[in-house]
Amino acid sequence: MIHLSAFQIFLLLTVLKIAVVLVITLTAVAYTVLLERKVLGRMQNRWGPSRVGPFGLLQPLADGIKLFLKEDLMPLAVERPLFVAAPVIALACALISISMVPFGAETTYQGVDLFQIANINVGLLIILGVTSIGVYGIALSGWSSNNKYSLFGSLRSTAQVISYELALGLSLVGVILRAGSLSLRDIVNSQSAHGARSWNIFGGLQIVGFFIYLMAAYAETNRSPFDLPEAESELVAGYHTEYSSMKFAMFFMAEYANMITVACVATLLFFGGASSPFGHLTDHLFATGFIHAVLPIFWFVFKVFSFILLYIWVRATLPRFRYDQLMGFGWKFLLPLAMVNILATALVLAFRS
Amino acid sequence: MQTHYIWQYIPLVLQILVALAMAGGMVAASFFIGKHKRTKVKLGAYECGMDPVGDARGRFSVKFYMVAMLFILFDVEAVFIMPWAVIYRQLHTITGQRLFGFWEMVVYLGFVAVGLFYVWKKGILDWTNTSSRGDL
Numbered sequence: 001m002i003h004l005s006a007f008q009i010f011l012l013l014t015v016l017k018i019a020v021v022l023v024i025t026l027t028a029v030a031y032t033v034l035l036e037r038k039v040l041g042r043m044q045n046r047w048g049p050s051r052v053g054p055f056g057l058l059q060p061l062a063d064g065i066k067l068f069l070k071e072d073l074m075p076l077a078v079e080r081p082l083f084v085a086a087p088v089i090a091l092a093c094a095l096i097s098i099s100m101v102p103f104g105a106e107t108t109y110q111g112v113d114l115f116q117i118a119n120i121n122v123g124l125l126i127i128l129g130v131t132s133i134g135v136y137g138i139a140l141s142g143w144s145s146n147n148k149y150s151l152f153g154s155l156r157s158t159a160q161v162i163s164y165e166l167a168l169g170l171s172l173v174g175v176i177l178r179a180g181s182l183s184l185r186d187i188v189n190s191q192s193a194h195g196a197r198s199w200n201i202f203g204g205l206q207i208v209g210f211f212i213y214l215m216a217a218y219a220e221t222n223r224s225p226f227d228l229p230e231a232e233s234e235l236v237a238g239y240h241t242e243y244s245s246m247k248f249a250m251f252f253m254a255e256y257a258n259m260i261t262v263a264c265v266a267t268l269l270f271f272g273g274a275s276s277p278f279g280h281l282t283d284h285l286f287a288t289g290f291i292h293a294v295l296p297i298f299w300f301v302f303k304v305f306s307f308i309l310l311y312i313w314v315r316a317t318l319p320r321f322r323y324d325q326l327m328g329f330g331w332k333f334l335l336p337l338a339m340v341n342i343l344a345t346a347l348v349l350a351f352r353s
Numbered sequence: 354m355q356t357h358y359i360w361q362y363i364p365l366v367l368q369i370l371v372a373l374a375m376a377g378g379m380v381a382a383s384f385f386i387g388k389h390k391r392t393k394v395k396l397g398a399y400e401c402g403m404d405p406v407g408d409a410r411g412r413f414s415v416k417f418y419m420v421a422m423l424f425i426l427f428d429v430e431a432v433f434i435m436p437w438a439v440i441y442r443q444l445h446t447i448t449g450q451r452l453f454g455f456w457e458m459v460v461y462l463g464f465v466a467v468g469l470f471y472v473w474k475k476g477i478l479d480w481t482n483t484s485s486r487g488d489l
Contacts, residue, residue: 017364022372070387075396075399077397077408084380087376087380088380093372096372117364120365146398147399150409155417163420166428169428169431170431176439177438177442180440180441180443182435182439241399246380247380247383249379250376250379324480328479332478335469343459349442350451350452
């Protein structure tokens with residue numbers, strides 16, 4: 001038996017956690033794509049992918065292999081270093097922010113929290129910051145492609161993402177006010193006392209904040225009804241027009257990984273994270289053991305996938321915005337509403353405590 | 354066990370390294386696995402079957418620049434709100450006044466709102482050509 005120091009155990013477990021989380025995230029990304037195609041298909045009265053494997057379950061695998069085998073084109077006019085760097089930045093940023101997310105109840109083994117990669121006291125700021133850096137992926141890809149479609153797609157997308165980032169940041173202030181901390185673990189703990197009654201969206205009166213967050217999150221991830229950067233009727237494919245093979249797939253994966261991150265953050269900030277909606281009512285049933293440790297993860301995954309289903313449902317339902325409507329909605333409606341929400345929350349909290 | 358404050362950041366650094374390595378590895382793998390048959394048409398810019406006219410280094414609307422500048426201004430203001438929000442629930446014991454923190458934020462957001470109102474009236478936020486005669 002080799003004796004490991006505390007620091008070595010810490011490093012080993014961290015690397016293990018990162019490997020497990022990344023594998024799960026990438027699998028979830030692949031199957032979110034399949035889920036989206038299936039659900040969209042059903043909503044449009046058709047089958048969706050159904051040929052590869054049982055119920056089309058092997059479709060993501062087949063797509064992945066196909067994309068790896070495709071020719072990796074690099075047009076002569078592109079700015080080569082930036083053209084290669086852009087998808088790397090986009091995907092890496094999407095994968096980094098997941099490290100702040102606590103997936104389950106605090107469970108320590110040898111002093112290391114098993115269900116969260118990094119518990120940092122400014123975790124929320126890091127998530128916001130890393131998603132902001134993700135904009136560089138979009139901006140650089142459009143500019144370095146040296147193609148008009150790409151350039152306009154990326155300009156639109158960049159302007160949209162940075163505009164809605166303001167509303168996104170301000171909509172979270174209500175939650176921070178209530179929790180008094182930027183650590184995601186603390187924010188979850190502040191809402192896990194009485195089940196669904198103490199979640200921020202109900203007990204914390206953050207339903208307006210949640211609405212702003214949801215709208216801004218759709219715009220941040222370039223999803224329908226705010227998917228103007230990829231308005232295929234005008235811009236071919238937007239900023240990734242010139243990309244082929246795995247580089248194209250990486251933008252695709254980044255979009256879905258961002259969707260998952262955004263759903264995780266919504267769950268953590270407004271829906272109590274991994275805490276059960278029944279509070280401690282069901283605790284005596286599973287007081288100890290395996291189920292007690294795994295049940296919070298079940299709730300977390302359940303909430304996250306509810307959000308992803310909502311994403312898909314919205315995509316199947318709503319038409320695309322016009323660009324001036326989009327910018328007007330972000331700047332003239334969501335931003336002032338977020339400011340009012342901050343003041344209202346502060347006033348309520350001042351008289352409650 | 355986490356005695357050093359800086360240890361908290363080690364997992365984040367590891368995650369950044371792993372994510373970058375993974376993304377870089379994917380680019381490299383697809384470059385080496387896929388076959389390459391380069392033709393003149395394939396290597397040109399995509400333009401719906403026509404030969405592209407000029408390149409994409411032309412001029413574009415100044416409104417995008419305006420939005421970027423406004424974003425920096427308002428985002429800095431948003432960042433200043435965060436520390437206030439973290440400390441807010443302890444402010445009334447520190448200052449001894451229940452609404453001290455609230456009035457502070459009313460004044461601060463008041464300034465921000467005046468700025469937003471100014472930009473709005475200048476027409477920077479209007480994207481249709483008829484009404485955006487902002488002479489900033």
